[in-house]
Amino acid sequence: MNRSSFIQQAIGLGPQWQARSGWFEQHPAELDRQAIQLAQQQASLPPLTDAPPSPPTLAEDHLPAPAMVTSAAAVASTAASASAPPQVTDRPEQPLTSPQPQVELGWEQLEHAVANCQNCQLCHTRTQTVFGRGNPQARWMLIGEAPGEQEDRQGQPFVGKAGQLLDNMLAAAGLDRENDVYIANVLKCRPPGNRNPNPEEILACSSYLQQQIRHVQPTLILALGRFAVQTLLQTEQSIGKLRGQLHQYQGIPLIATYHPAYLLRNLPDKAKAWQDMVLAKQHFSRLSS
Numbered sequence: 001m002n003r004s005s006f007i008q009q010a011i012g013l014g015p016q017w018q019a020r021s022g023w024f025e026q027h028p029a030e031l032d033r034q035a036i037q038l039a040q041q042q043a044s045l046p047p048l049t050d051a052p053p054s055p056p057t058l059a060e061d062h063l064p065a066p067a068m069v070t071s072a073a074a075v076a077s078t079a080a081s082a083s084a085p086p087q088v089t090d091r092p093e094q095p096l097t098s099p100q101p102q103v104e105l106g107w108e109q110l111e112h113a114v115a116n117c118q119n120c121q122l123c124h125t126r127t128q129t130v131f132g133r134g135n136p137q138a139r140w141m142l143i144g145e146a147p148g149e150q151e152d153r154q155g156q157p158f159v160g161k162a163g164q165l166l167d168n169m170l171a172a173a174g175l176d177r178e179n180d181v182y183i184a185n186v187l188k189c190r191p192p193g194n195r196n197p198n199p200e201e202i203l204a205c206s207s208y209l210q211q212q213i214r215h216v217q218p219t220l221i222l223a224l225g226r227f228a229v230q231t232l233l234q235t236e237q238s239i240g241k242l243r244g245q246l247h248q249y250q251g252i253p254l255i256a257t258y259h260p261a262y263l264l265r266n267l268p269d270k271a272k273a274w275q276d277m278v279l280a281k282q283h284f285s286r287l288s289s
């Protein structure tokens, strides 16, 4: 199975996941894990609801405040594109699916489940899980890739220099990190050495993000970085091609932009990221009016 198909299934946009004949014989640990999960669900978790079955590094310097990296021409260009009729990419609307029976958890139950999760190999190398941060009732949801070294130590997403950069951009856009946004990652545990998440890990962790999105019910999603963007939009297109337009994830408007850690290593793209923020802000205003 290619990566795209796997990711589609991981985020619940692809066809129903079914193990091929002999798959479990080649992956006995997965069979054990699923059996244990099912037993735990039957023993202690709430019954399945009628809700539709729900649903993957980089480096770090100080950013000049976003306003300082913005050229007037860039903002004018962005403003012009945002005031035009919104360009929404045509993504197929498909029901969320998951490889395991989907159990809808309350927010605290979800936090507890993540904190104790051993669904993939990352549980053996993490210091702690990183569930998310911010206001679960926020109308903005920011989704990144996975915890890095600092996040793994502190248990919070987007800390360190990348987090400072994100905070600067949010503040310049008039958004408070704790009150106006909710921030989560595709993976809740740090891949060792900040390597890219692998498809099995994305699949194992997918239902947590899906449930977070359903709880938050954001007006707009800002997807940060290649992995989050490609995972949510089930595509392998580059951010360079995906940014600058309005996408949708399960009916929720989504803007794609660069990951702050990437921006710390690629100074010229900071202005583009700020354009994306301006675009997101303008679409948000339109959606809120």
Ligand code: SF4
Pocket: 114, 117, 118, 119, 120, 121, 122, 123, 129, 187, 188, 189, 201, 204, 205
């Ligand atoms: S990355 Fe996700 S699935 Fe894997 S152990 Fe952590 S919480 Fe569980």
